[in-house]
Amino acid sequence: MGESDKLKRASNDIGWEYGMLVDSTNLDKLKCKLCGKVVSGGIFRIKQHIANIKGNVSACPKSTNRNVKKWVYEAGIPFKAIDSDSFKRFVEAVGQFGSGYQPPRQYLLREPLLKEEVERTKKSLRKQEEEWALNGCSIMTDAWTDRKRRTIMNLCVNCKEGTTFLSSREDSEEAHTGQYIFEYVDKCIEDVGPQNVIQVVTDNASNNMATTDLLKKKRPNIFWTSCAAHTLNLMLEAIGKQPRFKGVIEKAKAFTIFIYAHHKTLALMRKFTKKRDIVRLGVTRFATSFLTLQSLVEKKEKLRSMVTSDSDAWGECKHSKSAKGKAAYSTVLSMSFWNGVTQCLKVFAPSVQVLRLVDGDRKPSMGFLYGELKQAKEEIKVAYKNVEANYRPILEIIDAKAKDRLDRPLHLAAYLLNPYYFFKDQSIENEPMVMDAFITCVEMFFPDDFQLQHLVLNVELLKYKGKVSSFGRALAMAGCACNDDNYDPEVEPGSGLTWGMIGEAAGTDSALEPRRSYRNVEVREFHEEDFQSDQETEEEGDEEYDFESDEERVLEGYGEEELET
Template sequence: MNLCMNCAEGTTFLSSKEASDEAHTGTYIFKYVDKCIKDVGPQNVVQVVKDNASNNMAAGDLMKLKRPNIFWTSCATHTLNLMLQGIGNQPRFKWVIEKAKSFTIYIYAHHKTLALMKKFTKKRDIMRPGVTRFATAFLTLQSLMEKKNELRAMITNNEWNASKHAKSVKGKAAVNIALSASFWNGVSICLKVFGPLVKVLRLVDRDRKPSMSFVYGELLRAKEEIKMAFKDQEAHYCPILDIVDGKARGRLDSPLHLAGYLLNPYYTYANPSIENDNVVMDGFFTCVEVFFPDDIQTQSLVTNVELHKYLKKEGGFGRTLAKNPDHQQEEKNVDVLLASEATMAQGWIVDGGDEDVDFDLTSEVVGEGSRLGVDSSLEPRRSCRIQEIRELHEENFVSDEEEEDEMDFEFESDEEGVLEGYGEEEFED
């Protein structure tokens, strides 16, 4: 078990504990964290960030009793991943993902189809490995949309039609997917729905700047973009927003998130009406009460004097720098969703590949500092049978010796950045 400390100077390793032989109960976790709080000094600790596993939540309840002036906050990356995973499991989105997966599996299972794909995409891959299963799904859907025209040209080309793959059952199914308007429309709406939430995920999981004060505001913006994707049709967007709100409740809308949102000039100076939002103001007052317990004088000073100066842009708040704050800029050439290897992408390459990845986002305990809420102690366990699976399923894999007219060029991975757009097709009923 590891703990890291984050402050204005950055993130620093604080403590490590060998706990393999111990039961990771809420009480055990609480004692370990509480000892570290004592070492740092309770007056220096604002919040403790952990994932939403039940033992961590139990530890948080104990923390509230002993140290009510310290927030126990859910990991934003873990919460957003669960949110996206929940949406992706909805029938309309799951159908698109499964169709896309069957297409990529067929292409990667044969040397001839793989060579043709590389030829038409200029040696770029269509599958994009991500750090989680959902990240792989999102990135690959983006990649497919980017290469839509090339893939359609491939399966209508004479080389494809002359090959045995054009006559096989699965080959015909792949053609139907690539030529299906409903499939590409589904990919488009998937990206339009997932995209706004992925933006928030990328924001909170990068190391450029602290993102606490942006989480609530960007989540509100994402929800509005999702409504627009469905052309404000409540019957379509309400089930999605119910999942978003359900996962965010108590995790991404805590008093600390609300106070950060109010005290972020990027939002408040652009929209002064935020001070009339009862939910936001109540969260801010709760924070003040937690930070200054039993100190009515300081509470009054913060809420009645200092907050007024901030909202009215008085004193230093009237300076140009304060009135025109920059939004967090994305790090160039960095995408926190991309993975350096394909552990989470087996299901997009070989039939049954998902079965060889024993991983469940809903149950892991997050190691501090891990990317996207994935604990290093719970790394996916890959079976050595993946190669065996490919060789046993003859229809899914053809060896070099069995292929005819193999093309002679070097395969290269797709090194281009993922698209920021979410497709051009419009959603249709």
């Protein structure tokens, strides 16, 4: 190393472009590269010298406008510094340029560009605000706890034109009582305009249920509805805990834990599956279980070949001889296990299709939710060959979870007014619950206006039922023969559910890329350093995936933590 190299410091501080050590053993004394002046006090003094900050050191006579601009820019001074008094004093202190010195052009551009962006954003929101006033909107609440145990609550406004973020705040120090949440939501309603708000959407937590009681008292003309995606996830998890499914899911879980717990078994699995993983993480515990079952079915033959191949690679792996290794071997060769996985997917798939519908942003789903859930129940009956003793427990879970959440007046009124369902089966109007819900909606939409209520119930509704006027046109009739799936560019008409749809609904974009774990906000992918080498002592693996050693039993609570809301 040359002497000049010794006088340089391995630092990103911009000051080292203008100064160097006089002596490599003395870090306090530096020399200015521009004028050669030696100063004491480290790199901070050099920067004062270059910038002509008076008081501690003399100004550099050879510092130029270009040098100072470069230093200000590359030093990363915050944009707001241009308006601060200290920045103005800094400019005035650069004596050779006088008080007329202009900051770098980057700063001169930031403020007008920011103002233009603010105006552009406001303009883009005007269209949504006009839609709020014309056809109404929904207030949506969303709350979660991050990894630092901070509780965040968001409020958004949704309408036909899309979703708008309205407000967010950290609520870590407050008790999330129904009263507290209500006051926050009610302020949002005032900001948007009570006359524009049709419904407030929350999850099913007890504090939110208490909020709805307060909402009904103060805002009797605003509906409360449960978050359909949240309700459907809870419904699917409850089904997954049934004995006929739980055993299969637990075996699949134990098999994947064993495979991912060791380098040798993981490498062997990836060899036979062409480097494709079998674990896929979804945003909920149900999604993770479902996607893993789906992945196992896709790789069934490859996994069976892994443990029975002529190379006997499985038998040569020391972990295959452990109790868990033998259990994994039995699982992957068990026909009853694979039959159970197939049955799980057949039962879950119809409800997952409904989940995908309500959890997407491409089309409004209110008009299809109730009807598609009814269809899902019919498909579950078919999966059990219409044997009531087999399908009844599943439908009871669905009905219990949906009651007062997915069958609110808005859901039923939308179901009645959806030609896709009504023009196929006009007996819908004879269902008392449906008609009562429709009348409730009319009374809430037009309170105290009996003339308008009469017009809607006794004139306009009859036109709809009789396919009068525009309802009878050929184009309208053709549209009534299609639902959302038929308009979906990813799906051929009549093709039904695909695994790609299921992956999207459950929280994954592709077969290979895990997304967010339901327990952690950040995304983590599988890396080799997450697993120990075969030479190291067997210990529990990464907590997020609950991988563990052969000496420890499978964790009892694996994947059964409650979803935070």
